[in-house]
Amino acid sequence: MTSTHDEQALAAAYVLGALDAAERQAFESHLRTCPLCLSEVQSLQRVTQALSQSVPERTPRPEVRARVLSAVTGKSETRERPVTKRSYTSAWLPLAAAIILVAGLASYARVLQGRVSSLETRLDVAERRATAAEQATLEARRAADGAQTVLAVLAAPDLTRVDLRGLRPSPAASARALWSRNRGMVFTVSGLPVAPAGRVYQVWVVTGPAPVSAGLLDLDQSGAATAFFQTPPDIAAPVAVAVTLEPAGGVPAPTGEMYLIGKPGRTL
């Protein structure tokens, strides 16, 4: 027996034969262990038997029938309508059965509603777990991809190293770019002041023709970042790598103050 005792609400539906085969079987096996439900069923059976036996002999007076009908339908019957004795009898039994059936089905509907909400809750929990697992998988894959990309750059045969030093706005900052024309750039920086609101640090590969944007830096709270940038495959040989402070979103050509700069060392 559960604490809410849902089964008890099935008694009326059971007595009226409104349960399907599986539900009936389950309820009957519950009945064998639950005196509470058993007595509910027995008392309901007595009521339905009493109704079916007594009603043909004992016809309710027209006022009673009218009261019951109006209570059920919400409409009042007109006294003027001629009603035969036969129609009292034939109308009364289905009405009594209908009242019990409605009561039974209402409690059965509550049981079903309870089952639906409990299934919905379980589904919700399962969905949330699946989403969290998917998220974790995605993050792990992203981290693995990132590590793979960095390794590919570090193993590039044309790897060039650029050490950058902090300029006047942030002399303590330093950075290093490891760059391969084919595989991209791994850029690590530390000691930069946090960018003011609406501004962002942008990394440039300075070539003879023009500086080419490598990408934007997403600093942590200590002013450090490690980033991977792809550079155009046809980019001219870099003469320097630099970092400037630019409007949020970045710009096509540098406009702001320069924070770091370095010249390429030997090819590693």
Ligand SMILES: [Zn+2]
């Ligand atoms: Zn029970």
